[in-house]
Amino acid sequence: xxxxxxxxxxxxxxxxxxxxxxxxxxxxxxxxxxxxxxxxxxxxxxxxxxxxxxxxxxxxxxxxxxxxxxxxxxxxxxxxxxxxxxxxxxxxxxxxxxxxxxxxxxxxxxxxxxxxxxxxxxxxxxxxxxxxxxxxxxxxxxxxxxxxxxxxxxxxxxxxxxxxxxxxxxxxxxxxxxxxxxxxxxxxxxxxxxxxxxxxxxxxxxxxxxxxxxxxxxxxxxxxxxxxxxxxxxxxxxxxxxxxxxxxxxxxxxxxxxxxxxxxxxxxxxxxxxxxxxxxxxxxxxxxxxxxxxxxxxxxxxxxxxxxxxxxxxxxxxxxxxxxxxxxxxxxxxxxxxxxxxxxxxxxxxxxxxxxxxxxxxxxxxxxxxxxxxxxx
Amino acid sequence: xxxxxxxxxxxxxxxxxxxxxxxxxxxxxxxxxxxxxxxxxxxxxxxxxxxxxxxxxxxxxxxxxxxxxxxxxxxxxxxxxxxxxxxxxxxxxxxxxxxxxxxxxxxxxxxxxxxxxxxxxxxxxxxxxxxxxxxxxxxxxxxxxxxxxxxxxxxxxxxxxxxxxxxxxxxxxxxxx
Numbered sequence: 300x301x302x303x304x305x306x307x308x309x310x311x312x313x314x315x316x317x318x319x320x321x322x323x324x325x326x327x328x329x330x331x332x333x334x335x336x337x338x339x340x341x342x343x344x345x346x347x348x349x350x351x352x353x354x355x356x357x358x359x360x361x362x363x364x365x366x367x368x369x370x371x372x373x374x375x376x377x378x379x380x381x382x383x384x385x386x387x388x389x390x391x392x393x394x395x396x397x398x399x400x401x402x403x404x405x406x407x408x409x410x411x412x413x414x415x416x417x418x419x420x421x422x423x424x425x426x427x428x429x430x431x432x433x434x435x436x437x438x439x440x441x442x443x444x445x446x447x448x449x450x451x452x453x454x455x456x457x458x459x460x461x462x463x464x465x466x467x468x469x470x471x472x473x474x475x476x477x478x479x480x481x482x483x484x485x486x487x488x489x490x491x492x493x494x495x496x497x498x499x500x501x502x503x504x505x506x507x508x509x510x511x512x513x514x515x516x517x518x519x520x521x522x523x524x525x526x527x528x529x530x531x532x533x534x535x536x537x538x539x540x541x542x543x544x545x546x547x548x549x550x551x552x553x554x555x556x557x558x559x560x561x562x563x564x565x566x567x568x569x570x571x572x573x574x575x576x577x578x579x580x581x582x583x584x585x586x587x588x589x590x591x592x593x594x595x596x597x598x599x600x601x602x603x604x605x606x607x608x609x610x611x612x613x614x615x616x617x618x619x620x621x622x623x624x625x626x627x628x629x630x631x632x633x634x635x636x637x638x639x640x641x642x643x644x645x646x647x648x649x650x651x652x653x654x655x656x657x658x659x660x661x662x663x664x665x666x667x668x669x670x671x672x673x674x675x676x
Numbered sequence: 677x678x679x680x681x682x683x684x685x686x687x688x689x690x691x692x693x694x695x696x697x698x699x700x701x702x703x704x705x706x707x708x709x710x711x712x713x714x715x716x717x718x719x720x721x722x723x724x725x726x727x728x729x730x731x732x733x734x735x736x737x738x739x740x741x742x743x744x745x746x747x748x749x750x751x752x753x754x755x756x757x758x759x760x761x762x763x764x765x766x767x768x769x770x771x772x773x774x775x776x777x778x779x780x781x782x783x784x785x786x787x788x789x790x791x792x793x794x795x796x797x798x799x800x801x802x803x804x805x806x807x808x809x810x811x812x813x814x815x816x817x818x819x820x821x822x823x824x825x826x827x828x829x830x831x832x833x834x835x836x837x838x839x840x841x842x843x844x845x846x847x848x849x850x851x852x853x
Binding site: 326327329330331332333334354355356357358359360362363371374375378379380381382384425438441442444445447448451455461462464497498501504505670671672 | 677679680681690725726727728729730731732733734735736737738739740742743744745755757758759769770772773774775778782804805807808809810811828829831
């Protein structure tokens with residue numbers, strides 16, 4: 300489909316040679332996923348070149364941000380990529396707080412981290428199953444989405460929203476956690492710790508599944524470094540970067556955790572990275588529930604009466620989310636840019652798929668799980 | 677794997693009872709399709725999901741309908757890969773300018789009789805993205821909509837209630853209870 304503003308058809312990058320053919324996919328895909336166009340040039344089954352054409356879900360978010368009140372802008376920030384809504388809200392809130400020089404109560408920082416880790420676990424569980432599902436191994440998916448649903452239900456019970464949208468606000472958090480609900484999270488962790496190891500074994504011991512994931516869609520260390528790929532994509536290709544550790548923000552500066560890093564860079568490594576990160580997040584939530592400070596959950600936002608700028612880097616499940624903004628003298632947003640981790644991940648997917656078979660593309664794509672909406676803004 | 681499968685056999689199912697259809701949504705539906713069309717489709721509906729510009733929050737909850745708690749298949753509802761196989765288009769998001777043509781083409785590729793269900797607050801009127809240069813508006817600005825399921829995002833239970841209302845309506849013809 301050609302949708303360029305002019306009548307000129309969009310020129311895809313060329314690949315020349317005998318027996319090459321093109322396969323056009325999207326923007327409307329076969330599954331329940333976001334829209335984007337993929338143009339494959341293949342030689343038989345082997346992908347010679349992939350070009351991604353994105354922008355279909357461009358909503359003009361930055362233009363809506365300009366002139367918006369803090370409340371309206373925070374709602375927009377929470378809806379840039381729905382799966383990372385907590386991380387985006389934290390990034391936006393931290394940037395506002397940096398601009399205005401606001402100190403947030405300790406309890407708010409810890410509750411934010413609790414929500415962020417719940418979000419990470421829910422997404423990783425969903426992805427681990429979905430990668431297996433794309434290799435036609437539905438059993439794994441059936442089990443992981445049950446665990447994911449349990450996390451979402453607990454999130455809803457604790458914070459009043461399954462995805463915890465709009466629960467992190469500039470100045471703190473919108474909803475406190477009472478003791479009884481904190482104990483319920485403890486029970487949820489116990490249930491995950493019982494079920495998860497058996498699923499890991501299932502993944503590790505199913506030869507037909509390993510056959511699909513090992514050695515598929517390899518991303519080289521050099522490209523991961525050159526593009527600054529964050530999250531499980533970078534860390535599965537030896538790029539040891541995690542905003543929680545390398546730009547440590549409260550409460551991660553006082554918590555104990557590892558940043559898992561693997562060398563192989565294939566689909567299998569990206570699955571294992573997620574498995575290891577689920578384990579780390581479970582431990583982080585233990586520590587957060589243990590050390591949760593008492594006190595207020597938010598402070599009032601007061602403007603300085605002068606224009607100000609703020610920036611924040613926050614580790615979402617997909618990688619590091621950057622937020623930069625400028626506030627005007629009345630406290631409204633003058634400009635705001637939120638950079639999704641996918642910006643540095645989409646381009647390398649084109650490289651990772653090269654030389655793989657077309658049928659492995661869904662597998663590779665799911666193991667990347669880049670955001671369309673976060674990229675298109 | 678054997679143990680996992682065995683456990684699934686002896687454990688009681690996770691699947692929860694059927695929620696009541698949301699009859700308030702039915703009122704909107706009653707006037708939209710001829711009774712004959714509804715009878716043809718019976719109780720089974722094939723659904724094609726289209727993201728016309730959403731933030732992907734709605735997609736997450738639509739996905740959740742497939743998990744064991746909701747098990748959407750037991751109601752005769754299933755997600756299909758092509759609009760040509762679909763009875764229902766489940767459309768999310770404010771419709772962006774860049775997705776407008778794709779949505780129109782998908783709608784035209786779907787054989788009649790067909791329903792369009794707009795999912796999420798953005799799909800109603802553009803939600804918080806309304807007014808942007810890049811957004812056309814709600815789904816009804818581009819294709820006719822038979823049912824709106826509101827929420828940001830609507831929970832799987834809300835989605836199920838809306839879709840069940842659709843089936844009920846299909847069964848009872850034009851008269852809404």
